[in-house]
Amino acid sequence: MIRFTLNGRPQEIDADPDKPLLWVLRDDLGLVGTKFGCGQALCGACTVHLEGEPTRSCQTRIGDVAGKSVVTIESVNGAVAEAVQASWIKLDVPQCGYCQSGQVMAAIGLLTSNKKPSDAEIDDAMSGNLCRCATYQRIRAAIHEASRLLGA
Structure with missing residues (x-):
């Protein structure tokens, strides 16, 4: 067990x-x-x-x-998760949506440890998450938006 x-x-x-x-x-x-x-x-x-x-x-x-x-x-919750989810919706990040649960989990992990990441830090943290629809620019923008919502 x-x-x-x-x-x-x-x-x-x-x-x-x-x-x-x-x-x-x-x-x-x-x-x-x-x-x-x-x-x-x-x-x-x-x-x-x-x-x-x-x-x-x-x-x-x-x-x-x-x-x-x-x-x-x-089950994700809390301020960081809410900011990421709100940003994903506001910026209409998903296209097909298949990768998005993994993208959101990675973004929450990044913003939990770094409230105001640079583009390079976002790219590094998210580099292991592939999006076949290539929504990488929207993902990066949503992470910056979530950071703003978190007051960073």
Whole structure:
């Protein structure tokens, strides 16, 4: 039995410790906001927060999250998350939307640690998140807007 905190609540699951967290979230727990993109931690679609840090769930074994805290897109909250979500809506960031849960999770991670990132810092923090629709300029603009909303 693997015990961890998921979206602020205690979670217990009987799963193979080598099973990727992504598949536990999606298949076993029904949390489908975290997307499968590449399965190799290269695209960012599967980004969740593990102990507050953006982490690729496709390459994180469920056994490695025992005793830790995982937050998915379904449960992000707080001032930074609200600013990012409001900015994404205001600037109409998504096109197809498939990558956006991972983009939002990465943006929240960035703005949690750096309230006023430069373009270069945004590009660096977001570089592992691919968008097939190439909305990178809108993503960068939304992160700057979220920063402004946060008073930075």
